[in-house]
Each structure stands twice: as structure tokens, then as C-alpha cells.
Amino acid sequence: MPSELAVLEVIAEPTRRRILDAVRGGERSVTELVEAVGMHQPGVSRHLKVLRDAGLVEVRRDAQRRLYRLRAEPLRELDEWLEPYRAELAGRLDALERHLERTAQPIPRRSKTRD
Numbered sequence: 001m002p003s004e005l006a007v008l009e010v011i012a013e014p015t016r017r018r019i020l021d022a023v024r025g026g027e028r029s030v031t032e033l034v035e036a037v038g039m040h041q042p043g044v045s046r047h048l049k050v051l052r053d054a055g056l057v058e059v060r061r062d063a064q065r066r067l068y069r070l071r072a073e074p075l076r077e078l079d080e081w082l083e084p085y086r087a088e089l090a091g092r093l094d095a096l097e098r099h100l101e102r103t104a105q106p107i108p109r110r111s112k113t114r115d
Contacts, residue, residue: 007074010054015039016047020070023057027067 011017015037022028022036034044048068051057056075057068 007054007056007078010050010056013047013050015043016051016056019044019047019051019068020056023068023070027060027069029065029067031065033068 011020018037019033022033028036030041030044030048033048034041037044037047039047048057048059052059052068054074055071058071060067060069
């Protein structure tokens with residue numbers, strides 16, 4: 001399976017996206033992620049393992065704490081994979097806009113009468 005699809009499957013889960021949002025701004029401890037996500041520590045740890053296995057986060061030990069940060073490379077690869085689809089969608093939207101401009105009927109203005 002292409003790695004883009006594996007990353008897509010991993011980030012399809014809303015809790016994992018919330019974790020990625022939390023680490024986007026910098027390193028976060030598991031405790032901080034538990035607070036940000038609103039889930040118990042074992043659940044957050046399971047999601048972190050999936051994210052780590054997919055290469056989306058990396059971990060660093062700081063004494064007893066583990067700090068997680070975003071690894072953007074897999075997301076860039078997914079973004080590159082999605083680019084042709086965005087271009088196709090943009091082309092269709094442009095064609096729709098041109099069609100609407102050609103076929104749109106002007107809306108008649110109502111005259112306001114004052115008593």
C-alpha cells in the first residue's frame with residue numbers, strides 16, 4: 001500500500017488529528033496531550049503509537065517525560081499525492097463559474113416606493 005494511503009488512514013481518526021494539531025506548534029508532553037485531547041492517558045498513548053509508527057510524530061525523552069513533536073514529511077508526501085485531485089477540482093469549479101456567468105439571468109431590481 002502506498003505510504004500516502006497509510007498516512008491518510010491514520011489521520012482519518014479525529015483524535016489523531018487533534019493530537020497532530022496539538023503538536024503542530026511544538027513539543028508536547030503526554031500530560032499536555034491528554035489535556036488537549038480530553039482523553040485518558042492510555043488512550044492517548046495508543047494513538048501516539050499509531051502516529052509514531054506512521055512517522056507522523058517523533059518522541060524525545062526528557063528525564064521521566066516523553067515529548068512528542070510533529071514530523072511533517074509524511075504530510076508533505078500526502079499533499080503532493082493530493083495535488084492532481086485539487087487541480088482537477090479547481091478546473092471543474094472554474095468551468096462551473098464560466099457556465100454560470102454565461103447562463104445567469106440578471107435579477108430584476110425592485111423599486112422602493114415610500115409612502
